[in-house]
Amino acid sequence: QKEVEQNSGPLSVPEGAIASLNCTYSDRGSQSFFWYRQYSGKSPELIMFIYSNGDKEDGRFTAQLNKASQYVSLLIRDSQPSDSATYLCAVKPAGGTSYGKLTFGQGTILTVHP
Amino acid sequence: NAGVTQTPKFRILKIGQSMTLQCTQDMNHNYMYWYRQDPGMGLKLIYYSVGAGITDKGEVPNGYNVSRSTTEDFPLRLELAAPSQTSVYFCVTGSPRGRDTQYFGPGTRLTVL
Numbered sequence: 558q559k560e561v562e563q564n565s566g567p568l569s570v571p572e573g574a575i576a577s578l579n580c581t582y583s584d585r586g587s588q589s590f591f592w593y594r595q596y597s598g599k600s601p602e603l604i605m606f607i608y609s610n611g612d613k614e615d616g617r618f619t620a621q622l623n624k625a626s627q628y629v630s631l632l633i634r635d636s637q638p639s640d641s642a643t644y645l646c647a648v649k650p651a652g653g654t655s656y657g658k659l660t661f662g663q664g665t666i667l668t669v670h671p
Numbered sequence: 672n673a674g675v676t677q678t679p680k681f682r683i684l685k686i687g688q689s690m691t692l693q694c695t696q697d698m699n700h701n702y703m704y705w706y707r708q709d710p711g712m713g714l715k716l717i718y719y720s721v722g723a724g725i726t727d728k729g730e731v732p733n734g735y736n737v738s739r740s741t742t743e744d745f746p747l748r749l750e751l752a753a754p755s756q757t758s759v760y761f762c763v764t765g766s767p768r769g770r771d772t773q774y775f776g777p778g779t780r781l782t783v784l
Contacts, residue, residue, distance in 0.1 A: 565711065600761055600775040601714075645713055656721050657702045657765040657773065658729070661713035 561648050563662035570669055576633040578665050580646030583627070589649035590629045591659065592620060594642045601645055605631070636669040643667070673697055675776035677762050683782045684752040692747040692779050694762030700774070702765040703745040704729070705737065707758040708778075714761065720745055752783045 560583045570576045582590075588609045593601035605620045607613045607629075612621045619632040629648075633640055643666050647659040678693045696703065701722045706714035716729030720739040734756060736748040749756060762776040 561713070563713075600778050602775070603772065606772075647714075656719065658704065658716055658719060659714075659773070661706075661715075663711065663713045 561646055561660050561662040563644075563646050563665045565663055565665060567666040567668055570636050570667070572636060572638060572669055572671050574636050574669075576636045576640065576667055576669065578631045578633075578644050578646075578667065579628055580630070580648075580662050581626075581628045582646075582648045582660075584648065584650050584660075585627060586651035587648045588651050590620070590622060591647040591649070592618075592629075592631045593645040593647060594640075595645060595664065596642045604644075633667075636667075638669050638671055641667060641669050675762055675764055675774050677760075677776040677779050679779060680777065681780045683784060684749075685784060686752060686754065688752050689748070689750050690752070690781075692749070692760055692762075692781075694745045694747070694776060695743050696745075696762075696764045696774070696776075697743065698764060698766075698774065699742060700764040700766045701742070703739065704763040704765070704773075705735075705745070705747045706761045706763060707731065707756075708761065709758050717747065717760075749781075754783050757781060757783045 562581045591606040592604045595601040607620045617634045621630045643664040645664045646662040675696045704719040705717040708714045715731045718737040720726045760779045765773040
């Protein structure tokens, strides 16, 4: 059973700080990694995805991959109260027959306080 | 362009009843998925489809059935509802040409009493 693990939190950071969320995965062959943000009562929305060949930065968000240790991190710089949400990590297994199926972690609740 | 639509938004069922959760997409995506999300948990894949007429089981298929007669529609059928099926259900679409981007429907919140 391929697994994705996250610290469920809650993680609380002050406004303007850097929020760091982590996710570990068990399938060493995984090649695609996703971060979703989910507000309460809403469906998940994709923030970023990275492939096994490198990190990615998009505005205040940076996704980093550590293949040797099998974990993915999401850094949110200059955190805002509007960033308060549950962040879901998802991993796509290797292989052409994965058909886009994702394995999700349980999510980390982030609270950014003014 | 509505994207992914799901009906109903909310539903309460009694134990043993049956129902169908509807999902329709207008993006011409080949891939469609049904996930369930229990409180404080991530999403678990129930069933998926890679095209009309082709479906397969995901991680938690017991108690559910699906069909895919058209590209647009991917209904999820619950037979003999049980309290363990109380959850939020998301229909998701994707494309093999879409660079792994997936599109979520708004979800159906189901309670079985």
